[in-house]
Amino acid sequence: MAALNALLGEMCDIVGDEMEQATQALLEADLELAEQVISDHDQLTERSARAEEMAFELLALQAPVAGDLRSVVGGFQLVAEVDRMGALALHVAKVARRRHPFQVLPEEVAGYFVEMGRLAVELAQSAHNVLESQSYQDALALMDDDDAMDDLHRHLFTVMMDREWQHGVAAAVDVTLLGRYYERFADHAVSIARRVVFQATGKTPEQLDEVS
Amino acid sequence: MAALNALLGEMCDIVGDEMEQATQALLEADLELAEQVISDHDQLTERSARAEEMAFELLALQAPVAGDLRSVVGGFQLVAEVDRMGALALHVAKVARRRHPFQVLPEEVAGYFVEMGRLAVELAQSAHNVLESQSYQDALALMDDDDAMDDLHRHLFTVMMDREWQHGVAAAVDVTLLGRYYERFADHAVSIARRVVFQATGKTPEQLDEVS
Numbered sequence: 001m002a003a004l005n006a007l008l009g010e011m012c013d014i015v016g017d018e019m020e021q022a023t024q025a026l027l028e029a030d031l032e033l034a035e036q037v038i039s040d041h042d043q044l045t046e047r048s049a050r051a052e053e054m055a056f057e058l059l060a061l062q063a064p065v066a067g068d069l070r071s072v073v074g075g076f077q078l079v080a081e082v083d084r085m086g087a088l089a090l091h092v093a094k095v096a097r098r099r100h101p102f103q104v105l106p107e108e109v110a111g112y113f114v115e116m117g118r119l120a121v122e123l124a125q126s127a128h129n130v131l132e133s134q135s136y137q138d139a140l141a142l143m144d145d146d147d148a149m150d151d152l153h154r155h156l157f158t159v160m161m162d163r164e165w166q167h168g169v170a171a172a173v174d175v176t177l178l179g180r181y182y183e184r185f186a187d188h189a190v191s192i193a194r195r196v197v198f199q200a201t202g203k204t205p206e207q208l209d210e211v212s
Numbered sequence: 213m214a215a216l217n218a219l220l221g222e223m224c225d226i227v228g229d230e231m232e233q234a235t236q237a238l239l240e241a242d243l244e245l246a247e248q249v250i251s252d253h254d255q256l257t258e259r260s261a262r263a264e265e266m267a268f269e270l271l272a273l274q275a276p277v278a279g280d281l282r283s284v285v286g287g288f289q290l291v292a293e294v295d296r297m298g299a300l301a302l303h304v305a306k307v308a309r310r311r312h313p314f315q316v317l318p319e320e321v322a323g324y325f326v327e328m329g330r331l332a333v334e335l336a337q338s339a340h341n342v343l344e345s346q347s348y349q350d351a352l353a354l355m356d357d358d359d360a361m362d363d364l365h366r367h368l369f370t371v372m373m374d375r376e377w378q379h380g381v382a383a384a385v386d387v388t389l390l391g392r393y394y395e396r397f398a399d400h401a402v403s404i405a406r407r408v409v410f411q412a413t414g415k416t417p418e419q420l421d422e423v424s
Contacts, residue, residue, distance in 0.1 A: 056281070056282070056285070059271070060277060060278075060281060063275055066272075069268070069271060069272060070268070073267075073268070073271070073285070073288060076285055076289065077288065080289065080292065157385065160382075160385055161381065161382045161385070165381050169372050169373065169377050169381060169384045170373045172381045172385055172388075173373070173385075173388045176388040180389065180392060
């Protein structure tokens with residue numbers, strides 16, 4: 001189980017790097033970097049397959065029971081969460097590639113993506129830490145960072161809804177989808193944190209809240 | 213395993229109904245129906261939890277090996293797919309509720325959503341059938357229906373990108389997100405089909421294509 005968690009942590013680092021580079025490719029209309037993110041994505045796929053195999057081996061060879069069984073099954077679900085984070089980073093890189101040599105982002109929203117990108121990378125890093133420490137306090141702290149992402153995402157929409165938006169509908173469609181990708185990336189980090197909270201305490205974050 | 217598949221099939225029916233009603237609520241700006249979808253969503257959550265417990269019991273009591281082990285683990289992943297389809301139908305209902313008493317959809321795109329809604333319901337139904345029959349031919353047929361969804365989704369974007377779009381950015385943002393929800397709903401049905409193909413043949417749909 002420790003080896004599986006270590007591999008999951010490594011996968012978090014990969015999706016964090018992927019999102020960092022995809023964001024940079026997006027902000028700088030950097031085709032080469034976007035292509036690199038897209039071709040490097042195999043590294044994640046390969047590790048996902050390896051992590052699933054590790055979880056199968058744990059199930060098959062060690063026949064865990066009760067709590068251990070739940071944590072191995074949780075392992076499969078964690079793989080799926082991190083995998084999906086990688087797919088979302090890939091989507092960002094693909095938007096940057098599709099619009100090249102043009103900038104996807106009008107200047108007035110670029111700052112939001114700088115910030116959402118920074119938060120996304122931080123969330124991936126926190127997810128790694130949480131998987132390593134298995135600390136529910138760390139997991140709850142990660143969930144606060146997601147609130148910041150939600151705020152940014154909401155503000156981004158206000159900017160687009162503003163009557164002053166001069167960049168047309170095509171740009172709004174791109175910005176809407178991109179905003180959604182970052183928000184979902186963060187949601188998956190939160191799901192990882194929720195699983196660790198439950199694993200560590202037997203309670204959901206909401207049930208913990210009621211107690212405190 | 214048969215009981216788990218039956219419950220998963222029932223969950224597919226629920227998410228199909230959810231998407232059907234959410235689409236109707238969206239098209240008719242029907243607040244009451246949107247509210248009903250939102251409050252009925254608990255039915256799905258309750259069944260998801262029950263399906264996960266069934267899968268745990270299969271693992272714990274029957275200690276399946278090899279292929280059976282993989283199919284029980286696949287069961288957890290199927291629960292997550294259907295769950296997510298329900299969450300997406302819920303998102304559609306929430307958009308309808310948020311914009312009430314206004315129509316979310318400009319008239320020129322309403323037809324796309326009629327059609328995407330119909331396809332989504334059909335895909336949920338096909339996913340139920342595929343889970344029941346475990347037939348890889350049915351699963352491959354489901355994947356063709358998803359191609360139709362992708363085509364609709366692409367056309368929808370062309371309509372918005374058109375210079376004639378007179379409905380402003382706010383409507384474009386809503387339509388973009390809604391389009392994404394239907395597309396993702398279909399993607400999850402496809403993931404269910406992919407799992408059944410693999411379960412039935414030991415190959416991915418792509419590997420089957422190479423053979424034929």
